[in-house]
Amino acid sequence: MKITALIMAGGRGERFWPKSRKNMPKQFLSLTDDGKTMIQLTVERISSVVDMEDIYIATNKDYKELVRSQLPGIPEKNILCEPVGRNTAPCIGLGAVHMAKKYDDAIMLVLPSDHLIKFNKMFLSVLKDSCDVAEKDRNLVTIGITPTYAETGYGYIKFDSHVMEGRAYKVDRFVEKPSLEVAKEYLETEEYLWNSGMFVWKLSSILYNLERFMPETFAGLKRIQASIGTPEEEDVLRKEFAQFQSQSIDYGIMEKAENIYTVPGTFGWDDVGSWLAVERIRKSNEMGNVVSGNIITVGTHNCIIQGEKKLIATVGLEDLVIVDTEDATLICAKDSTADIKKVLENLKICNRDEYI
Amino acid sequence: MKITALIMAGGRGERFWPKSRKNMPKQFLSLTDDGKTMIQLTVERISSVVDMEDIYIATNKDYKELVRSQLPGIPEKNILCEPVGRNTAPCIGLGAVHMAKKYDDAIMLVLPSDHLIKFNKMFLSVLKDSCDVAEKDRNLVTIGITPTYAETGYGYIKFDSHVMEGRAYKVDRFVEKPSLEVAKEYLETEEYLWNSGMFVWKLSSILYNLERFMPETFAGLKRIQASIGTPEEEDVLRKEFAQFQSQSIDYGIMEKAENIYTVPGTFGWDDVGSWLAVERIRKSNEMGNVVSGNIITVGTHNCIIQGEKKLIATVGLEDLVIVDTEDATLICAKDSTADIKKVLENLKICNRDEYI
Numbered sequence: 001m002k003i004t005a006l007i008m009a010g011g012r013g014e015r016f017w018p019k020s021r022k023n024m025p026k027q028f029l030s031l032t033d034d035g036k037t038m039i040q041l042t043v044e045r046i047s048s049v050v051d052m053e054d055i056y057i058a059t060n061k062d063y064k065e066l067v068r069s070q071l072p073g074i075p076e077k078n079i080l081c082e083p084v085g086r087n088t089a090p091c092i093g094l095g096a097v098h099m100a101k102k103y104d105d106a107i108m109l110v111l112p113s114d115h116l117i118k119f120n121k122m123f124l125s126v127l128k129d130s131c132d133v134a135e136k137d138r139n140l141v142t143i144g145i146t147p148t149y150a151e152t153g154y155g156y157i158k159f160d161s162h163v164m165e166g167r168a169y170k171v172d173r174f175v176e177k178p179s180l181e182v183a184k185e186y187l188e189t190e191e192y193l194w195n196s197g198m199f200v201w202k203l204s205s206i207l208y209n210l211e212r213f214m215p216e217t218f219a220g221l222k223r224i225q226a227s228i229g230t231p232e233e234e235d236v237l238r239k240e241f242a243q244f245q246s247q248s249i250d251y252g253i254m255e256k257a258e259n260i261y262t263v264p265g266t267f268g269w270d271d272v273g274s275w276l277a278v279e280r281i282r283k284s285n286e287m288g289n290v291v292s293g294n295i296i297t298v299g300t301h302n303c304i305i306q307g308e309k310k311l312i313a314t315v316g317l318e319d320l321v322i323v324d325t326e327d328a329t330l331i332c333a334k335d336s337t338a339d340i341k342k343v344l345e346n347l348k349i350c351n352r353d354e355y356i
Numbered sequence: 357m358k359i360t361a362l363i364m365a366g367g368r369g370e371r372f373w374p375k376s377r378k379n380m381p382k383q384f385l386s387l388t389d390d391g392k393t394m395i396q397l398t399v400e401r402i403s404s405v406v407d408m409e410d411i412y413i414a415t416n417k418d419y420k421e422l423v424r425s426q427l428p429g430i431p432e433k434n435i436l437c438e439p440v441g442r443n444t445a446p447c448i449g450l451g452a453v454h455m456a457k458k459y460d461d462a463i464m465l466v467l468p469s470d471h472l473i474k475f476n477k478m479f480l481s482v483l484k485d486s487c488d489v490a491e492k493d494r495n496l497v498t499i500g501i502t503p504t505y506a507e508t509g510y511g512y513i514k515f516d517s518h519v520m521e522g523r524a525y526k527v528d529r530f531v532e533k534p535s536l537e538v539a540k541e542y543l544e545t546e547e548y549l550w551n552s553g554m555f556v557w558k559l560s561s562i563l564y565n566l567e568r569f570m571p572e573t574f575a576g577l578k579r580i581q582a583s584i585g586t587p588e589e590e591d592v593l594r595k596e597f598a599q600f601q602s603q604s605i606d607y608g609i610m611e612k613a614e615n616i617y618t619v620p621g622t623f624g625w626d627d628v629g630s631w632l633a634v635e636r637i638r639k640s641n642e643m644g645n646v647v648s649g650n651i652i653t654v655g656t657h658n659c660i661i662q663g664e665k666k667l668i669a670t671v672g673l674e675d676l677v678i679v680d681t682e683d684a685t686l687i688c689a690k691d692s693t694a695d696i697k698k699v700l701e702n703l704k705i706c707n708r709d710e711y712i
Contacts, residue, residue, distance in 0.1 A: 018669070298698045311684040311711055313374070313699040316692025317676075328667040329680065331687060336672025342654045343669040355667055 001135055001202070002106040004054040005046055006095035009039055009067060009113035010085060014344050015274050015337070018328035019306070022356050027113040028066045031272060033282050037070055038272070039113040045120055046109065049127060054106075056080055056098060057113075058091045083238040088197075089252035090217055090244040093210050094237075097225035100203045107131050108206060110199040110249075116281055118268025126265045129167035130200035133261050138205040141168060142254065144193025144262040145269045150183035153273065155195035155250065159262050168261035174250055193264055196271075199249070209257045217244050217252075274337040275321045278304050293324065304334075328355055357491055357558070358462040360410040361402055362451035365395055365423060365469035366441060370700050371630045371693070374684040375662070378712050383469040384422045387628060389638050393426055394628070395469040401476055402465065405483060410462075412436055412454060413469075414447045439594040444553075445608035446573055446600040449566050450593075453581035456559045463487050464562060466555040466605075472637055474624025482621045485523035486556035489617050494561040497524060498610065500549025500618040501625045506539035509629065511551040511606065513618050524617035530606055549620055552627075555605070565613045573600050573608075630693040631677045634660050649680065660690075684711055 013026040020026045027039045036044070043055060052073045059067055061081045068076065080094055092110055099108060109127065117123045130141040144157045156175045163170035174195060178186060186192035211218040220240035227236035254260055270277055284290045289297055293307025300314040307324045314322065319334040332340060347355050369382040376382045383395045392400070399411060408429045415423055417437045424432065436450055448466055455464060465483065473479045486497040500513045512531045519526035530551060534542060542548035567574040576596035583592035610616055626633055640646045645653055649663025656670040663680045670678065675690040688696060703711050 018667075296699050296702050298695050298702070299692060311374075311708075312687070313684065313696075314687045315695045315699060316689030317687060318689075320673075320687070322687060324685065328669065329685060331668070331670045331673060331676070331678060333672030333674075336655060339654050339671045340669075343652050343671060346652050346654070352667075 001131075002054065002103055003050050003109065003131065004056070004099045004103070004106045004203075005050045005109040005111060006056045006058055006092060006099075007039065007042055007111050007113045008088065008091060009057050009059040009063065010082060010091065011112075011114060013114070014341050017340055017344060018323055018325045018330050018355070023062065024066070025063070025114075026272070028063070028070060031278060031281065032116065038116070039067070040070055041116065042111055042113050043071055043074070045117060045123065046111070046127070049124060050109065053078070054099075056095050058082060058095055060085065083241045085246075086241060086244040087246045088249040089210070089214060089247040090221075090241065092199075092206065092249050093214075093217060093221040094224065096203050096206050096210070097221045098228065100207060101225055101228050103203065105202055105204045107134055108199075108201055108203050110197075110201075112197050112271075114272060115196070115198075116268075116270040116272050116277075118270070118281075120267070122267035123265065126263050126267060127200065130263045133166045133168040133263070134200045134202060134205070136165070137259055138208055139165065139168075139201070139259045139261055140205060140209065140254065140257055141200040141261045141263060142171065143196050143198040143200070144264050145196045146264050146266045147187055147192065147194050150180060150187050151194065152177055152180050152183050154271075156183075156186055156192045157195050157262050158192055159264075161191055165261055168263045171254075171260040171262050174255050193262060194269075195250070196265070196269060206253070209253045213256045214245075214247065214252050217247070220244060275304055275323065275332070275340075276334060276337055278306070278321075302334075357487075358410065358459055359406050359465065359487065360412070360455045360459070360462045360559075361406045361465040361467060362412045362414055362448060362455075363395065363398055363467050363469045364444065364447060365413050365415040365419065366438060366447065367468075367470060369470065370697050373696055373700055374679055374681045374686050374711070379418065380422070381419070381470075382628065384419070384426060387634060387637065388472070394472070395423070396426055397472065398467055398469050399427055399430070401473060401479065402467070402483070405480060406465065409434070410455075412451050414438060414451055416441065439597045441602075442597060442600040443602045444605040445566075445570060445603040446577075446597065448555075448562065448605050449570075449573060449577045450580065452559050452562050452566070453577045454584065456563060457581055457584050459559065461558055461560045463490055464555075464557055464559050466553075468553050468627075470628060471552070471554075472624075472626040472628050472633075474626070474637075476623070478623035479621065482619050482623060483556065486619045489522045489524040489619065490556045490558055490561070492521070493615055494564055495521065495524075495557065495615045495617055496561060496565065496610065496613055497556040497617045497619060498527065499552050499554040499556070500620050501552045502620050502622045503543055503548065503550050506536060506543050507550065508533055508536050508539050510627075512539075512542055512548045513551050514548055515618050515620075517547055521617055524619045527610075527616035527618050530611050549618060550625075551606070552621070552625060562609070565609050569612045570601075570603065570608050573603070576600060631660055631679065631688070631696075632690060632693055634662070634677075658690075 009027050016026045030037045056078045057067050058080045067079050134141045158172040159169035227233045282290045288302040291305045294311045295305050296313045298315045300317040303320045305322045321332045323330045365383050372382045386393045412434045413423050414436045423435050490497045514528040515525035583589045638646045644658040647661045650667045652669045654671045656673040659676045661678045677688045679686045
């Protein structure tokens with residue numbers, strides 16, 4: 001069966017400030033040694049199984065030019081601009097109706113644009129297993145990540161290790177971000193996976209479930225679909241999106257539908273959730289520093305230092321994140337990266353939009 | 357008796373990098389809240405007791421323009437440029453022969469250009485006491501600083517608390533930078549002062565002692581004096597300085613001469629020896645930070661942050677020195693400021709002169 005992909009690239013992350021800005025979110029940044037941006041890597045990763053003309057990018061009009069310039073191989077009509085953000089269910093629905101206009105039915109991969117995967121071959125093998133399961137019946141497959149520690153920042157998937165379909169396990173339920181104690185229990189039971197937000201299903205399966213569990217959204221999506229290619233397309237899209245309920249695909253569909261399966265992935269997944277991820281995904285030197293730019297370190301250990309042309313000299317530092325850009329420099333203790341958002345709050349309060 | 361002053365401004369300190377550079381040493385920087393540079397403050401401090409035309413600045417030709425622009429009130433002929441650095445004895449001798457060309461005799465104050473003094477009135481009172489002692493016989497007066505802790509980075513003056521001349525004590529001997537243990541003993545005896553490098557004497561007294569203890573230098577200085585105002589002045593200066601032995605006034609004169617007195621000063625002296633001094637001389641905010649520039653701090657305590665236009669955001673930091681300039685940024689742990697010189701060594705090795 002034909003495989004299509006929807007890459008979700010509408011996020012406006014603040015956690016990579018000052019590199020990430022309102023007009024340059026994380027998915028368009030290069031954080032790896034190879035110089036490619038997150039969204040370029042996402043497309044490259046699936047390029048052997050999905051044709052370029054079958055890859056759709058869901059974003060918003062502010063980022064359309066970024067998508068176009070970073071992904072010149074993607075047809076412009078495949079760049080779907082949501083008029084307003086309505087969370088993942090309407091976004092995925094929009095992708096699905098576009099694809100269904102083109103193909104009677106097809107496999108649809110849904111992928112975030114700002115995660116990293118270390119072992120691409122293993123990832124493709126998990127995708128293949130997922131496609132096999134998704135082709136049957138109206139199965140909805142979510143790719144789970146085998147947890148390596150008791151993370152409290154992710155949602156979890158409880159699966160039933162006794163009920164398999166191919167390489168997939170039947171999903172019992174989705175659970176929200178747990179406390180540390182609960183996360184530790186999850187890890188011990190070996191029956192919980194991290195919810196990665198990557199999905200595999202047929203167009204017919206997801207549309208069936210949208211109609212069933214989100215009928216109003218589905219009706220709107222059908223009106224959008226009917227307008228594709230007509231002069232009214234933009235108006236209809238704007239009108240319908242304005243009325244959509246903001247809903248995640250997890251709440252809207254996955255927690256309610258039957259036939260939910262998960263394929264566990266151990267392909268070196270990283271959601272690149274903060275500057276600390278840079279240490280995992282890039283090579284550190286013999287002092288434990290991950291360094292780029294014009295840097296001199298003296299007695300400096302386990303620091304992440306991202307500079308540009310300007311000289312940055314560090315003396316006697318430990319466990320810091322230092323990020324220099326043309327107009328702003330961040331210096332942050334590694335254990336305080338969650339507080340970078342307070343800098344942004346401060347900037348917003350002071351109307352210093354040029355830095356946001 | 358007429359009072360003249362020689363301000364020594366030839367230093368090329370590295371400890372205020374990246375603000376201080378080879379072409380912008382510490383004495384020309386503004387490190388206080390009032391925006392005045394160290395050398396401007398030095399001149400201002402004595403302006404009520406020394407006429408502008410009697411203030412001489414000893415520096416080198418690289419800094420002549422800086423002196424001229426920062427001290428427009430000083431006559432240009434009073435800016436004495438040493439052709440090569442030969443330590444303080446030849447420098448002071450050069451000042452003395454210039455002054456002796458103008459006055460038969462006068463009091464000569466010798467002052468560093470890069471120290472700070474908090475209580476100017478007390479300082480002037482100590483100067484007056486010193487002048488009173490210096491006017492008598494051939495007394496040489498050094499201003500000692502009452503130590504407040506066991507500093508190992510300064511030389512000390514051992515005085516005889518039983519032999520006084522006016523407000524001055526007779527000096528027993530000068531001692532070099534002590535170990536911590538020895539410095540603690542010095543502090544306990546209450547008979548040691550810090551050697552501040554500030555001197556008061558008559559021109560006739562210092563010239564007499566130069567002739568006695570450094571006869572070759574003295575002879576050269578006399579030849580320089582004879583050439584002042586002649587077309588040969590620059591040539592003679594260059595030739596004589598090249599032959600002078602490099603010698604500090606402490607070794608060359610003070611440790612050998614008789615009639616050495618010291619007036620203890622408790623006028624809030626600070627040699628501004630490193631970035632840490634900024635914390636002592638500028639106001640810190642309620643978080644213990646001393647901040648200037650375009651700065652946002654989140655969870656940041658006891659840091660010194662000197663920025664310019666560029667935004668610097670700090671998150672979760674403690675006890676750091678952050679200094680941003682147009683082309684270089686320093687981030688240094690407070691307990692590692694002594695290692696800033698290693699950054700400069702690295703820059704020298706790599707021939708990156710633009711940053712030095």
